[in-house]
Amino acid sequence: MSESPTDRSPSCSEALEQLHAVLDGELPSEEARRIIDHLEACPPCELEGDSFRRIKEAVAASGNALDPASLARVRELTDRLCREGVPPTA
Ligand SMILES: [Zn+2]
Numbered sequence: 001m002s003e004s005p006t007d008r009s010p011s012c013s014e015a016l017e018q019l020h021a022v023l024d025g026e027l028p029s030e031e032a033r034r035i036i037d038h039l040e041a042c043p044p045c046e047l048e049g050d051s052f053r054r055i056k057e058a059v060a061a062s063g064n065a066l067d068p069a070s071l072a073r074v075r076e077l078t079d080r081l082c083r084e085g086v087p088p089t090a
Contacts, residue, residue: 012082015045016075019052032049044081048074 010018015038022032039049051074 010034011036012042012045013079014022015039016048016078017081019045019049023052023056042082047081048078051078070071 018035039046
């Protein structure tokens, strides 16, 4: 299986890695689109996308810098969800 970085869907870890750059508007729109496509197709990553957005909004509202420890915790949680699957929703 040959892998071209511009021509395939990102893996979960890649999507999560790029997520903050997407939210910060740091990625070219084509790249961002690939990440967002993955998020929309992958519930654990979508969950992380939502959490990330909420954290960033809260941080923006408070005017404080983003706490790296908070980001690490969100990422850890989603890594686990990606590996173990999303818990069934009631
Ligand atoms: Zn994923």
